[in-house]
Amino acid sequence: MCPDYLSALQLVMNIYPIDVPDTNIRAGHQPYRDPEHLDRLRRDTVSTHIIKRRGDSLVDVPYVKGAEILGTPGSIPLATDLGICRTLILTGLLNHFLQKKLTVLNLDPLDFFYGKDILSPLIPPDLSCPEWIRVRTRCGIHVRTLYPDARKPLIALAIQVRTASIIDAPLTDLLEKGINPIGRYVQMKVPNKDQRLQPRRILAGRVSGIQQDQLTLDDARQGLPPAMASDSFLEPRRENLHECLRIILGQRADSVIRQLDSQVSTLNNGPGKLDQIRKFAGYLKKQNIDVLPGIKLQIGPALDKNSIPKFPATAIEDKPTLVFGGSKTDTWHDRGLDKFGPYDRATFTPSSPRIAVLCQSRHRGQTEQFLNKLLNGLPSVIDGKGRAPFRLGMIRKYCLDKCQFEFFESHGDSVESYRSAIARSIETSTEQKVTWNLALVQIEERFHLLPGDSNPYLSTKALLLQHGIPSQEIELETMQVKDAQLVYVLNNIALASYAKLGGIPWLLQANRGVSHELVFGLGSAWIGEGRLGSKERLVAITTVFSGDGNYLLENRSKAATIEDYPIVLLESLQQTIGNVRRMMNWQERDSVRLIFHAFKPLRKEQIEAVRTLVGELGQFEVQYAFLHVVQSHPYTVFDLANTEGFWDSQAKSKKGQLAPPRGITLRMSDSEILLSLTGGREVKRPQDGIPQPILLRLDSNSTFKDAKYLARQVYHFASHSWRSFFPAPMPITILYSELIAQLLGHFNRLPRWDPQTMLGPIGRTRWFL
Numbered sequence: 001m002c003p004d005y006l007s008a009l010q011l012v013m014n015i016y017p018i019d020v021p022d023t024n025i026r027a028g029h030q031p032y033r034d035p036e037h038l039d040r041l042r043r044d045t046v047s048t049h050i051i052k053r054r055g056d057s058l059v060d061v062p063y064v065k066g067a068e069i070l071g072t073p074g075s076i077p078l079a080t081d082l083g084i085c086r087t088l089i090l091t092g093l094l095n096h097f098l099q100k101k102l103t104v105l106n107l108d109p110l111d112f113f114y115g116k117d118i119l120s121p122l123i124p125p126d127l128s129c130p131e132w133i134r135v136r137t138r139c140g141i142h143v144r145t146l147y148p149d150a151r152k153p154l155i156a157l158a159i160q161v162r163t164a165s166i167i168d169a170p171l172t173d174l175l176e177k178g179i180n181p182i183g184r185y186v187q188m189k190v191p192n193k194d195q196r197l198q199p200r201r202i203l204a205g206r207v208s209g210i211q212q213d214q215l216t217l218d219d220a221r222q223g224l225p226p227a228m229a230s231d232s233f234l235e236p237r238r239e240n241l242h243e244c245l246r247i248i249l250g251q252r253a254d255s256v257i258r259q260l261d262s263q264v265s266t267l268n269n270g271p272g273k274l275d276q277i278r279k280f281a282g283y284l285k286k287q288n289i290d291v292l293p294g295i296k297l298q299i300g301p302a303l304d305k306n307s308i309p310k311f312p313a314t315a316i317e318d319k320p321t322l323v324f325g326g327s328k329t330d331t332w333h334d335r336g337l338d339k340f341g342p343y344d345r346a347t348f349t350p351s352s353p354r355i356a357v358l359c360q361s362r363h364r365g366q367t368e369q370f371l372n373k374l375l376n377g378l379p380s381v382i383d384g385k386g387r388a389p390f391r392l393g394m395i396r397k398y399c400l401d402k403c404q405f406e407f408f409e410s411h412g413d414s415v416e417s418y419r420s421a422i423a424r425s426i427e428t429s430t431e432q433k434v435t436w437n438l439a440l441v442q443i444e445e446r447f448h449l450l451p452g453d454s455n456p457y458l459s460t461k462a463l464l465l466q467h468g469i470p471s472q473e474i475e476l477e478t479m480q481v482k483d484a485q486l487v488y489v490l491n492n493i494a495l496a497s498y499a500k501l502g503g504i505p506w507l508l509q510a511n512r513g514v515s516h517e518l519v520f521g522l523g524s525a526w527i528g529e530g531r532l533g534s535k536e537r538l539v540a541i542t543t544v545f546s547g548d549g550n551y552l553l554e555n556r557s558k559a560a561t562i563e564d565y566p567i568v569l570l571e572s573l574q575q576t577i578g579n580v581r582r583m584m585n586w587q588e589r590d591s592v593r594l595i596f597h598a599f600k601p602l603r604k605e606q607i608e609a610v611r612t613l614v615g616e617l618g619q620f621e622v623q624y625a626f627l628h629v630v631q632s633h634p635y636t637v638f639d640l641a642n643t644e645g646f647w648d649s650q651a652k653s654k655k656g657q658l659a660p661p662r663g664i665t666l667r668m669s670d671s672e673i674l675l676s677l678t679g680g681r682e683v684k685r686p687q688d689g690i691p692q693p694i695l696l697r698l699d700s701n702s703t704f705k706d707a708k709y710l711a712r713q714v715y716h717f718a719s720h721s722w723r724s725f726f727p728a729p730m731p732i733t734i735l736y737s738e739l740i741a742q743l744l745g746h747f748n749r750l751p752r753w754d755p756q757t758m759l760g761p762i763g764r765t766r767w768f769l
Contacts, residue, residue: 006316010640011660012304013311014277015146018089018155019298022079028060028071045070046196050087059084063091065293078295085155086143092291093141094196104197109634110141114280118163118267122259124252132169133244135260137267138162139280142634147669148310157299158634161276163264165236167244171229172213179247181207184240185531186215186232188224204232205532219530261687268689270645270658274638278302312666312674315708319663320716321509323550325399333506334389334491334725337397344504345399352401353501354434356425356469358418358460359442361409363476367442370479374490375403381487384649390487394494398503413444415459422463438501439464439471442479451529452749462747466757470500470767485650492724496769499722508720510546511713515590517546518580519713520573521733522598524562527745539565540741542733543576544717547584551720553732553766554580559744566606573613586620593704594624597714597733601628607701626699627710629734633695635674637666646681656680659690662727665711671698673711677718682727694730723769739768
């Protein structure tokens with residue numbers, strides 16, 4: 001990337017370094033006995049001391065004036081004992097907020113409401129709105145230790161802000177106002193383990209009935225006492241807040257809701273969020289907050305690009321090189337396809353695929369029109385840059401001879417109607433002695449909300465897979481959008497359909513510095529009915545390997561429960577290495593690199609299993625890396641140079657203001673890198689606010705430790721999805737695994753699903769896209 005482009009960025013983070021004095025502080029030391037003794041000690045001294053376990057001993061530090069040490073007297077250096085320092089800062093902040101009567105919900109991170117109500121100024125003067133319904137800023141403070149490259153560690157505050165709805169009245173009050181909670185989820189208060197904090201509110205269940213004061217709940221949390229209206233609170237979701245406003249304000253509620261949504265969107269976008277963070281940091285700096293008697297909290301300015309050497313080393317990754325038909329390359333997938341055709345254009349078969357079209361009989365006409373646009377394109381639809389996004393259509397773009405369609409109508413919208421249509425399609429293929437290479441299925445958006453055995457989308461996809469047919473679903477609502485937006489949808493559907501037909505749209509050019517590289521992606525999905533019903537976490541595995549200078553997908557639809565996935569991972573690792581070793585003809589002393597992209601850190605026993613397997617590959621030079629792809633973390637990055645953002649023609653407003661560009665990396669330490677996979681241009685809607693980067697954390701057990709290389713690889717894999725031309729929010733190693741886990745998890749709950757289906761050839765296709 002051009003250095004001038006990087007220098008033009010004006011980056012600032014939500015991180016405020018703390019100036020820690022270089023001094024020794026009083027501390028007591030005593031032997032560690034057991035967890036019960038530690039908990040009791042902490043509970044009894046919570047208002048005067050912090051207690052830390054250090055192996056076989058406990059360290060206590062009194063943080064209020066006059067409190068004596070509990071153990072054998074001693075001292076510790078505050079500036080270098082970062083664990084003690086961090087806890088003292090958290091405790092000092094908590095005590096300050098409690099003195100200011102703030103509602104503190106959590107300790108680590110500190111989580112509390114701050115600032116004035118956003119809703120009340122929007123209420124017309126002649127109307128009144130009860131105080132128990134509000135919208136406020138919710139602030140989170142994380143005290144983190146940062147390790148800038150080759151410099152001493154840094155203690156800092158990471159400040160997060162967001163807007164949050166509050167419905168702070170029991171259901172009895174809401175019922176008096178005429179607010180009906182039937183079909184809505186409610187919360188109950190439970191004591192907080194730390195008595196200094198507010199009671200926690202946990203989701204109790206969905207209200208299905210009310211008799212006097214007692215609630216009947218379905219989709220309920222187990223182990224709670226009977227739910228009473230006087231002790232239950234409506235979940236403060238946006239739609240519940242709006243319903244309350246409509247009941248309370250009547251016909252004028254919609255005007256207030258529009259203003260409120262606009263205000264919330266403004267506060268959550270880049271400029272609004274940065275302004276709130278700066279104001280709160282400014283407030284903290286003015287306070288006289290004690291860390292210890294005689295030691296005040298000293299907060300420095302926010303980390304920005306000019307605060308070298310504290311600011312993380314920054315780079316922008318170049319776009320990956322993609323390979324198309326005839327070994328041509330481009331850095332833009334759509335342009336490369338239009339110019340050169342798909343990677344396998346010379347060898348793809350069948351060049352005239354047979355496609356079964358399943359649709360409701362009443363929507364046959366709309367489906368025919370949609371398919372015509374899909375096959376032949378919309379060359380007359382021009383975007384703002386003078387380009388026709390889908391001018392070629394699927395046939396010419398993917399160098400097909402033709403597509404042979406045959407319609408099979410469903411006479412209703414039930415699962416059985418769709419199954420009957422599938423039965424007719426299978427019967428026809430048997431009689432004609434042909435094979436359906438793909439099924440295009442017209443569904444409705446609402447199907448996705450139906451439980452598994454009543455969901456035509458899931459049931460149809462599963463039944464077709466059992467017959468060895470991949471399917472591409474098309475929502476009726478999608479067919480009805482205007483052509484100006486439809487061209488992008490058509491482009492994505494054509495891409496996924498070609499991949500499901502067995503085609504290779506493009507390949508990602510591999511690193512040529514290592515002979516063989518295999519990347520294993522672990523993604524997961526929670527599967528269950530409702531929000532509180534029993535759930536099962538499934539883990540799926542996707543493998544990508546380098547061959548002939550390009551990255552190739554090893555198509556295996558493997559999924560396992562969270563308990564069993566370590567065994568499945570090891571089996572997949574052994575099987576894949578064996579397959580690729582034979583396929584690529586590995587030679588003795590070849591260099592081999594195994595990289596794991598995981599949704600959670602691998603456990604010690606899993607790492608040991610990998611080491612054992614590597615030991616069996618003694619004739620090769622093997623390195624391995626375990627990379628945790630973290631989506632939930634406290635860091636936000638702003639680019640002050642991006643004040644204009646990007647115009648959203650559909651919403652008629654700007655989006656992505658102050659968002660840094662896609663592909664930017666910030667090196668937080670030798671083992672942690674922030675990577676932006678969603679830039680301002682890729683933000684979908686203005687109300688989505690500023691995007692969060694992902695955090696890549698390299699496990700210390702890794703023998704390959706080049707975090708910069710691994711971050712670049714993750715960025716490139718996030719540009720390699722055949723599901724959509726839109727930039728993916730995750731690398732395909734994890735994205736594909738999550739899709740597989742989610743769908744197989746739902747299929748397993750269908751009464752007529754046979755898991756053995758995925759052991760056949762269909763399991764090696766891209767059926768999940």
